[in-house]
Amino acid sequence: MDFTFLGTSAGSPTRSRNVTGLALSHAGTKPWYLVDCGEGTQHQLLHTRYSVMQLRAIFITHIHGDHTFGLPGLLTSASMLGRTEPLDIIAPPQVQHLIHAVIENSDSTLNYPLNFIDSEAADFHWHDEHLDVSSVALSHRVPCRAYVFTERWVERQLLHNRLQDDGIAPGPVWGELKNGCDVLLDDGRLLKSDHYTEIPRQPRRMIVAGDNDTPALLATAGKDSHLLIHEATYSQEVADRVGPWPQHSSAEQVARFAESAGLPNLVLTHFSSRYRSEPGSTPHINLLAAEAMQHYKGRLFLARDFDAYRLEKDFSLTRLNDH
Amino acid sequence: MDFTFLGTSAGSPTRSRNVTGLALSHAGTKPWYLVDCGEGTQHQLLHTRYSVMQLRAIFITHIHGDHTFGLPGLLTSASMLGRTEPLDIIAPPQVQHLIHAVIENSDSTLNYPLNFIDSEAADFHWHDEHLDVSSVALSHRVPCRAYVFTERWVERQLLHNRLQDDGIAPGPVWGELKNGCDVLLDDGRLLKSDHYTEIPRQPRRMIVAGDNDTPALLATAGKDSHLLIHEATYSQEVADRVGPWPQHSSAEQVARFAESAGLPNLVLTHFSSRYRSEPGSTPHINLLAAEAMQHYKGRLFLARDFDAYRLEKDFSLTRLNDH
Structure with missing residues (x-):
């Protein structure tokens, strides 16, 4: 199972990080799946091997703009490129309203059908020939989901x-x-x-969580999962200073949860734009890694835009590119 | 009068060109004005000296997505950055519907007022202490405008x-x-x-046109203007092959018009994504320059993303940066 980060910044883009988007595939890049679609996601895709022509489904964790404002451009560009294949959009109902309103007020047309599926429905479940997808309700300012991707077919x-x-x-x-x-x-x-x-092994299973202030909501799903991708918007110190309103997690919170759930792999993302990556700059993003490592003994990564990973069949996590 | 191209691609972004956006200022970067706001405009701005905090007004030429889909992200990011100053949005009424629908369906709030002004109103006129702005109706698939920026104050x-x-x-x-x-x-x-x-000279005047298949509609405005920025989506040969439906201009069409109007400076932009800039690639973007030069004897430029220009007080046009 391969995935590439298209954006790793919370709220607004920075010069080196776009807002949230994750491209995921079972093998190769056809078909592939998109989790969240912040503004500029179609731009980021131009620098990867993923094409909107082979996109099977889009999973939206919640309605905030840094997770949804890229949808109108991505969908209309796919149409201009000649897409005719239907596309599933798994999202809260407001996303359907947003897309319809934007298409209607921009003289846009889509030459392929959109298939809206309510991510907030009690019986939500999605699958194709490669993946089973279920969801877990999280705790954020608006209804928000984690998606649990399980491979559907393990070679006998x-x-x-x-x-x-x-x-x-x-x-x-x-x-x-x-x-x-x-x-x-x-x-x-x-x-x-x-x-x-x-069947020589368990199917691989990974959790891609949206914004969330209560990682423990993933306790049940975490038990059988091999990887968690979770936001860590702040360090614990900043989270304490900011207060509870934004309903985000600190690196420490997520790390403690992943450790207690026995998750072997953890990738943190969705960092506040205050954190910098340039050598010597402050506050440096590595603060978040240092904080998480104090509480988590598994394999830990901080995501960067365009980082590509593979969850191997032995459940180890490999980063495929190196900056 | 300074301006920087934030996007020069028609319809969809490419790896090196974003969709349409132009930052313009009378002197320095405070205040400044944005003409069109394709997806990713806020990202492009991060690489310029223009900040959404000092943005005075946004002028939208027409409702197509490659000129408008960047609005929700830019507006909400300005709010997150702490903007409280009102912002004028000069645009067709659908843009107001689009922005309201997106804000409503994404749990967004703006901590500053938007002041919508109908660009299609018969008596449209806008000014602040630096600039007078009028408009000219163009010919495109939807109502579309050119904006004519005239400096309001010439030093005695x-x-x-x-x-x-x-x-x-x-x-x-x-x-x-x-x-x-x-x-x-x-x-x-x-x-x-x-x-x-x-008053030692005429006020400087420049036309920033939206999508348009009939440059001659700018004949009257062109007479007193020192610069035209106009789309040249295709070469004449491709325009003939594509047919009239898209309602765009060829480089030849615009060049012939600018020559007949006696415009001293012409910048072409909004190029079809088929044109490439890499040395040796084909069809090369320079085809469009070669075509235009056959019909226009004034000072001609093809715009590139992040190119910055100055319309000098002697009405000459200077490119400020060199790639």
Whole structure:
């Protein structure tokens, strides 16, 4: 499972960080999925291998502008590029109103259907052939969701000993069994895929959370997950000074939660624009990493725009590019 | 009069060109004016000296998304930065609907008033202490305007001979007269500013046009103007192939018009994304310059993102930066 950060700044863009967007795919870049779509997301995509032509679905965590204002431009550009494939938009109902109002008041047309799915519906669940997606309600100034992406299909492995013991020779039958199909032989024997194969590992599962001041809401989902991507807008000291109103998390809060949930991988993102990345500048973004590391012993990253990661089949997390 | 291109691409952004936006000021960067606001305009501004805190007014030529989709982000970011000054938005009425719908459906608030002014009103006229702004109706798929910016105040020059002849010694009186104020002397004489000063030149005037397939609509405005900024979406050959529907201009069309109107300076912008700037790439953007030069003998530029220009007091046009 691959993903690339398209924006890692909270609220407003900075010179080096755009507002929130995450491109995610099961393998390669076709199809792919977008989580949140701040202004300039279509611009960021031009510098990646992801194309709006192969975008399968957009998941919006909540209605704030730094997570949604890129939608009108991305959707109309896809139409100008010739897209005709339907597109699922999983979002709170206001996002549908916003898109309709913008299209209506800008003389825009979309030459493909939008399929709106209410992310706030009690029975929300989405899937395609690659991924199952469920959601968890978070705590923010407006209704907000974390999306839990679980791979739908884990390749079976043949149990060679059993096949040999039963005299089943290598050939097309092995391929069928590996694909999960039962096979009826000419001699009348029915070979059950479940008997001759095993599923060698759990499906990979990752949580992409929206804005949230209560990481513990992810306790249940976190138990079976291999990765959490969560906002860490401030350090604990700044969070204390800012007060509870913005309803964001500190690096410490998220780190403590990830540690208690036993999550092996944690990527922090959505940083206040006060934090700087240039060497010697202050407050430096590495403060947030230092704070998180005091409370979390797993594999930790601070996201940067255009950082690409892979959640491997052994559940380790690898950064694919290096700045 | 200074201006910086924030975007020079038609329809969609490219890797090196954003969609339309132009920052303009009378002197320095405080206050300044924005003409059109495509998606990502606030991002582009972060790389210039213009700040949303000193933005006086936004002029929108027409409602298409590549000229308007940056408004919600720019306006809400200005609020987050602490802006409290009112902001004029000169635009077709749909832009007001768009902004209200987006704010309402994204839990946004603006901590300063927006002052909407209908750009399509028959008696449209705007001014502040620096600039007079009128408009000209263009021809495009939707109602579209060119804005004509005229400097409001040209510094008077003292007529030293007359002052000496009348025995008026250098001092504060000279300053008053230079500022256009009449002065009553202790001896009872009334000195008329108009008598002791002259206005040494015409006010500078520049036209910033929106999308338009009929440059000749600018014939009257062009007569007294020193600069035209106009779209040249295609070469004539591509325009012929694309057909009339998009209602854009070719480089040739605009060049012929500017030549016939006697305009001394012409900057072309809003180029189709098919044109490339990298050396050796094709079709190269310089095709458009070559085409325009065949029909226009004045000073010609093709705009690039972040190019800054100055219309000097002698009506010459200077590019301030060089890539």
